[in-house]
Amino acid sequence: MLTRGQLTRDFSGLAVVVGLLLLVTFLPPDTSLSEVEAKGAIRACVPTAYPPLVTGDPDRPGIDIELLRAVAGELGVRLVIATNDAIGRDFNPRHWNVTRGVCEVLAGGVVNSQLTRSFLDMGPAYAQTGWAIVAPEPLDDIEGHTLGALTLISGLDRIGLASYLRRRNVTVRVVRSGEDLAAGIAGGSLDGGVTEALLAAGLAAEKDWWTAPLPAELARYDLVFGLWKGDLTLKRKIVAAFAKLEADGRLAAILERYGVEPSGVVPAL
Amino acid sequence: MTTSEPAIRVDALSKRYGRTLALDEVGFAVQEREMFALLGPNGAGKTTLLHILCTILRPDSGAAFIGGSDVVREPLAARRRLGIVFQEPSLDDRLTVHENLDLHGLVFGVPRKIRRQRIEEMLDLVELTGWADKPARTLSSGMKRRLEIARALIHDSEIMLLDEPTVGLDAQTRERIWSYLERLRREREITVMVTTHYIEEVEGCDRVCIIDHGKILALDTPEALKREHGRQVLRLVLRNESDRQEILTRFAGRLAGETGAAAEAPILLNSDDAFVDALLAEYGNRLRSMAIDAPSLETVFLSLTGRELRDQAAGARERTLAFGRRGGEHTR
Amino acid sequence: MTIAGTARKPIPRRSPLLVQLGGLYGIWLREVKRAIRDRGQLVGGISRPILWVLILGIGLNPYFRGEVYGEVTFVVPFTYLQFIFPAVVALNIMYTSVQSAVSVIWDREFGFLREVLVSPMSRGTILLGKVLGGATVAVVHGSLVLILARFADVSLTPMEVLKALGLMAMLAFALTSLGVVIANRIKSFAGFGVFSNAVILPLYFTSSSIFPLDPALTGAQTRVVYPEWLVILVKYNPLTYAIDALRGVLINYNQFDPRIGILVMLAAGVVLFAIALYDFRRV
Numbered sequence: 001m002l003t004r005g006q007l008t009r010d011f012s013g014l015a016v017v018v019g020l021l022l023l024v025t026f027l028p029p030d031t032s033l034s035e036v037e038a039k040g041a042i043r044a045c046v047p048t049a050y051p052p053l054v055t056g057d058p059d060r061p062g063i064d065i066e067l068l069r070a071v072a073g074e075l076g077v078r079l080v081i082a083t084n085d086a087i088g089r090d091f092n093p094r095h096w097n098v099t100r101g102v103c104e105v106l107a108g109g110v111v112n113s114q115l116t117r118s119f120l121d122m123g124p125a126y127a128q129t130g131w132a133i134v135a136p137e138p139l140d141d142i143e144g145h146t147l148g149a150l151t152l153i154s155g156l157d158r159i160g161l162a163s164y165l166r167r168r169n170v171t172v173r174v175v176r177s178g179e180d181l182a183a184g185i186a187g188g189s190l191d192g193g194v195t196e197a198l199l200a201a202g203l204a205a206e207k208d209w210w211t212a213p214l215p216a217e218l219a220r221y222d223l224v225f226g227l228w229k230g231d232l233t234l235k236r237k238i239v240a241a242f243a244k245l246e247a248d249g250r251l252a253a254i255l256e257r258y259g260v261e262p263s264g265v266v267p268a269l
Numbered sequence: 270m271t272t273s274e275p276a277i278r279v280d281a282l283s284k285r286y287g288r289t290l291a292l293d294e295v296g297f298a299v300q301e302r303e304m305f306a307l308l309g310p311n312g313a314g315k316t317t318l319l320h321i322l323c324t325i326l327r328p329d330s331g332a333a334f335i336g337g338s339d340v341v342r343e344p345l346a347a348r349r350r351l352g353i354v355f356q357e358p359s360l361d362d363r364l365t366v367h368e369n370l371d372l373h374g375l376v377f378g379v380p381r382k383i384r385r386q387r388i389e390e391m392l393d394l395v396e397l398t399g400w401a402d403k404p405a406r407t408l409s410s411g412m413k414r415r416l417e418i419a420r421a422l423i424h425d426s427e428i429m430l431l432d433e434p435t436v437g438l439d440a441q442t443r444e445r446i447w448s449y450l451e452r453l454r455r456e457r458e459i460t461v462m463v464t465t466h467y468i469e470e471v472e473g474c475d476r477v478c479i480i481d482h483g484k485i486l487a488l489d490t491p492e493a494l495k496r497e498h499g500r501q502v503l504r505l506v507l508r509n510e511s512d513r514q515e516i517l518t519r520f521a522g523r524l525a526g527e528t529g530a531a532a533e534a535p536i537l538l539n540s541d542d543a544f545v546d547a548l549l550a551e552y553g554n555r556l557r558s559m560a561i562d563a564p565s566l567e568t569v570f571l572s573l574t575g576r577e578l579r580d581q582a583a584g585a586r587e588r589t590l591a592f593g594r595r596g597g598e599h600t601r
Numbered sequence: 602m603t604i605a606g607t608a609r610k611p612i613p614r615r616s617p618l619l620v621q622l623g624g625l626y627g628i629w630l631r632e633v634k635r636a637i638r639d640r641g642q643l644v645g646g647i648s649r650p651i652l653w654v655l656i657l658g659i660g661l662n663p664y665f666r667g668e669v670y671g672e673v674t675f676v677v678p679f680t681y682l683q684f685i686f687p688a689v690v691a692l693n694i695m696y697t698s699v700q701s702a703v704s705v706i707w708d709r710e711f712g713f714l715r716e717v718l719v720s721p722m723s724r725g726t727i728l729l730g731k732v733l734g735g736a737t738v739a740v741v742h743g744s745l746v747l748i749l750a751r752f753a754d755v756s757l758t759p760m761e762v763l764k765a766l767g768l769m770a771m772l773a774f775a776l777t778s779l780g781v782v783i784a785n786r787i788k789s790f791a792g793f794g795v796f797s798n799a800v801i802l803p804l805y806f807t808s809s810s811i812f813p814l815d816p817a818l819t820g821a822q823t824r825v826v827y828p829e830w831l832v833i834l835v836k837y838n839p840l841t842y843a844i845d846a847l848r849g850v851l852i853n854y855n856q857f858d859p860r861i862g863i864l865v866m867l868a869a870g871v872v873l874f875a876i877a878l879y880d881f882r883r884v
Contacts, residue, residue: 006365006402010637014741017647021745024651025752029659029682098670106670117678119670121754226670229680230662232754323719345721353719359712363635375627376720378620404638 032231036104041078044068044225045098046108047087051178051202052258053223054108063198064107064225066254067126067245074241093119104234106226109196111156113221121229124242125222126251127260131161131214132200135192136185138210142192146171148181150195156221161194164214178203185209198223198260205259274337276301276428276460277322282331284317284483291317293483294331299462299476304454306471307464308566309480310576315464316356318480319432322462323353335428349377352426352459354417356433362406366397369405370420377424384423391419395449411442418449428460429453435467447473468566477566479573486573491566498572499564500525503540503548506533506557516552525568526575535560537571617721624722625730632701632734642738645696650746653689654753657811658682677813679852682753687847688810690746690765691840694773695801697742701735702780703796706787728881732777732874739773740766755851764850771866772843778873785880807831808840813856839865 028034036042046054046064054062065081072079082103086096098106111129112122139145147165149172151158165172173190175181182203184190193200197213197220204211213220227235245251277299284292291314299305307315320326322333324344333340335347360369367388374384392398395415400408408416414434421429431450435443447470454461463474471477471491478488487494502525507513516536517528523544525537535558540548545561562568571577615623636642658681665681677684708714717727744766750757757765783800835841846862849855 010634013640013643014637017643017745018748020647021650021748024655025749027655027752029752029754030662093670096670100669114678121680230665230682232680232682235754325715325718348719348721351719353716355712355715357712357715359716361631361635361713363638364631368631368634372627372631373716373720375630376624376717376722378615378623378721380615 029232030230031233032104032228032235033233033237036075036077036234039077041080042068042072042075042105043080043082043103044105044107045082045084045087045096045103046106048083048085049178050108050199052198052260060257062108063127063254063258063260064109066257067251068105068107068225070245070250070254071238071241074244075237100228104228104231105238110224110226111221112224113156116224116226119229120226121231121235122227123225123235123238125224126242127198127223127255128220129156129197129223130220131156131194132197132211133192133194133214134185134200134203134209134211136207136209138212139192142170143168144170145191146173146189148173148175148184148190148193150175150178150181150193150199156196157219160219161214165194182207201259274334275299276303276336277305277462278334279318279322280332280334282318282321282333283329284314284321284326285329286317290483292321292328295480295483295485296331297478297485297488299460301460302454302458303460303476304450304474305460305462306474306477307462307480308466308468308471308477308570309464310466310574313481314483315480316432317483319430319462319464323351323430324348349424350427352421352424352429354414354421354429354431354434356436358410358413358417360405360413360416360420363404365402365404366392366408366416367401369416370423373420374423379424387423387425391422394422394453395419411438411445414438414442414446415449418446418453422453422457426459429462431461431463433464433466435465435470443467443470468570471566479570481574487569494566494569495564498569499566500539500568500572501541501545501564502562502568502571503538503545504535504558504560504562505538505548505552506535506559507552508555508557512552512555526571526577539572620721621723621726624717624720625726625733628717628722628727628730629734629737632704632731633737635704636697636701636734636738642697642700645700646693646742646745649693649696650689650749653692654682654686654746654749658685658753677854679854680754683755683852684813684848684854685811686746686750686753686755687851688805688808688844690743690769690851691772691808691810691844691847692801692805693746694739694743694769695776695805695840696797697739698735698773698776699780699783699796699801701738702732702777702784704735705731705781705784724882725878728781728874728878732774732781732877735777735780736770736773739777740769743769743773750851757851761850765847768843768847768850768863768866771863771870772847775843775866775870775873778870778877781877782873782880785877804838804840807834807838808844809835809838809856810840810844839869842866 048054049056050062050064052062053064055065056062068081069079080103084096084098087098087108105123106120110116110120110122112125116122133139133142133147142165147170149161149165151161151174162172172194173184175184175193178195178199181190181193181195185193186207193203194214195203197211200211203209225238227238242251275298279298280296282292282295283290295314295318307318309315317326321328322335322340324340324347327341336350338346338350340347361372364372370388370391371384374387379387389398392401395418397408397412397416397419400412405413405416418429418431418434421431429450434450435446438446450461450463451473453459463471465471474491476488476490477494479486479494487498489497505516507516513536516538517524520538523538523540525539528534528536538544540561549559567577662681665684705714718724747757747762747765779800780796783796842857842862842865844862845855845857846859846866849859849862
């Protein structure tokens with residue numbers, strides 16, 4: 001027989017403990033958010049151009065730029081874009097010189113992969129990407145073709161792509177930019193190109209070419225914003241901002257404007 | 270239980286701890302509904318005997334039966350019949366009175382409905398109903414004892430074994446505990462076996478077994494014991510040492526027990542009225558004090574063991590309690 | 602004084618299995634109740650996670666956070682807070698398990714054990730009830746740490762929580778059995794501090810709990826960074842694999858095959874319980 005008084009007494013201690021622990025979770029674990037708020041600005045490192053995420057066109061600045069603006073608006077701070085030429089040019093991200101001192105957010109083609117997670121924390125996913133092929137005419141089989149490879153985006157599995165292409169006896173020409181790739185395909189020196197799916201879709205839409213994702217053995221990834229590890233307070237705020245953008249339809253609207261299917265925000269918390 | 274089988278039967282039971290023989294071929298039988306007392310000083314072997322009866326100690330030789338069940342071969346059958354109150358307190362301090370009883374009912378397999386009913390009855394019996402929801406640690410030591418008695422009855426035990434149930438309690442509480450035991454035996458028709466070293470307590474028992482150094486010295490009703498072994502004992506303290514020595518040598522045959530070496534230690538002499546008169550006539554003006562103990566179980570014990578059974582109360586229970594007070598619960 | 606109703610009535614016999622199960626429940630319930638009423642234990646249950654996660658985790662976090670993209674000393678897909686989080690769950694379980702087990706000494710010393718030893722309960726039932734009770738309390742204390750998941754930036758789905766609870770239960774059972782084995786061997790009543798300093802903390806610190814020794818990602822680094830003896834200590838500490846399995850569920854990071862952890866915990870649970878039972882039968 002357990003009387004109510006006895007039960008209350010027994011569980012009151014436990015309830016106090018649970019309550020205290022819950023209270024603790026509301027303590028800010030770091031200073032990242034307060035720093036951003038003190039400066040009144042959030043800085044984002046992006047590549048110079050990475051359509052459709054970053055275009056450089058003031059009228060259609062790109063998905064990531066528009067999303068960053070919306071998020072900065074939710075945070076009540078200005079957005080400062082720091083463009084970085086090196087991003088995507090160089091395999092080794094260390095040479096990009098992206099540091100905590102330059103920006104709080106890294107955008108314009110960051111995917112959620114083991115490699116990215118080793119260096120960065122990340123915001124919620126808003127779209128999906130992977131390797132895709134683009135060509136003037138549909139290719140039934142890429143076997144034996146000469147393809148241009150544009151690997152601007154960081155975090156996708158380049159090694160997996162390279163070995164896949166090698167197995168299919170594809171002759172690979174590494175290209176430096178979207179323009180080079182388009183010119184190569186249009187000029188006929190390349191049968192087609194392999195690049196990140198959104199970029200491929202943009203190219204295909206622009207030139208009225210054919211595009212298709214590469215087979216499932218090359219994984220698909222979520223597109224995210226890169227955040228510095230340990231900046232938990234800022235991350236929470238950005239996750240909350242994304243949730244709001246998704247709820248009021250602004251996220252879907254931005255993606256639609258660039259012809260990208262929304263993948264649904266996967267809350268990272 | 271067949272009517273011919275006694276409630277408790279002990280046959281030539283021996284138990285040795287290293288070199289000490291704690292029990293030496295002890296044998297007796299306790300009849301159903303009997304109130305049986307095991308009387309002896311600390312270390313006499315009472316607790317050893319009890320532990321064998323409640324199946325937690327194996328005898329070296331001999332056998333013991335609880336209601337016909339051998340405690341070594343059929344311990345479970347024996348345990349079901351037994352209600353035990355150990356010398357050391359065995360309540361859970363952090364559980365309430367009710368929870369202590371409920372736990373006992375659970376481990377003894379008493380169905381829930383009966384358990385609830387028994388707990389109520391037993392709390393009523395030992396007058397602790399108002400304390401049901403209090404933690405056991407808030408109880409006084411007398412109340413704890415009462416609770417342990419109640420607990421031993423939850424599973425409808427037929428035979429109660431109590432090891433020094435009144436040690437460390439004040440006189441009033443001791444009396445109360447005995448009145449519960451008496452009432453239990455009458456109303457619930459149970460057999461009660463109690464060990465004690467308080468002689469005055471066993472007067473009300475049906476039979477008393479006096480045990481010392483693992484041997485039974487006498488076993489009979491209190492009256493018979495007094496008749497047989499009880500003597501009038503004279504306690505003398507003399508004014509000077511020479512008189513003391515004179516009496517010690519002159520009446521060596523009458524010495525009723527060991528006499529301490531100190532001059533103030535009383536001399537104990539077996540006596541009768543004629544001897545008292547004669548002694549007073551001769552030594553009357555040289556005495557410091559004199560007392561006459563009428564035949565009692567105290568004098569029975571004295572004449573059987575040559576020792577007095579007093580002031581040996583600092584038993585294990587007190588030591589345990591002191592340990593608890595000193596150390597508290599050292600688990601964190 | 603009314604005395605009606607105190608006459609003895611025979612109790613209907615129940616099947617022995619039912620009796621054992623009822624007793625098991627009773628002993629289990631006692632352990633849980635005792636723990637819940639022990640405010641000191643609750644204080645430990647809250648202060649440990651707060652100190653380890655909040656103070657240590659936050660304090661060391663700046664040393665482990667990223668400063669330059671592509672440049673960290675150790676390439677690991679978690680923050681320090683996330684890394685120690687599963688270990689703190691294990692730490693809370695350890696303390697509580699061993700604490701419950703130590704009460705075996707108390708029970709023995711203070712006669713409560715005797716009270717159940719003269720009941721129809723088998724020794725196995727008594728011990729199982731005790732170990733299960735201790736393990737239950739330990740899992741509850743481990744779950745207290747899970748409340749801090751949001752704070753440590755560990756995202757948990759209900760499925761992950763269930764898996765974690767399963768692993769925690771296995772760990773708690775093995776550790777409580779270990780505690781009983783040790784307690785049975787201790788003849789005099791030593792304080793809990795002895796256990797804490799001689800068993801819990803050494804096991805904990807050499808279990809890859811507060812720093813990663815990572816053979817998969819930084820195999821070469823491990824031997825460069827840490828001396829061989831430390832690597833060996835960590836490798837032979839069974840708790841390493843238990844914490845690793847827990848880490849796999851909570852932050853999706855494994856240094857070893859997570860099945861090793863489960864295997865180690867199951868084997869330890871069975872073996873330690875068997876030893877405890879063997880000792881207990883001789884009480």
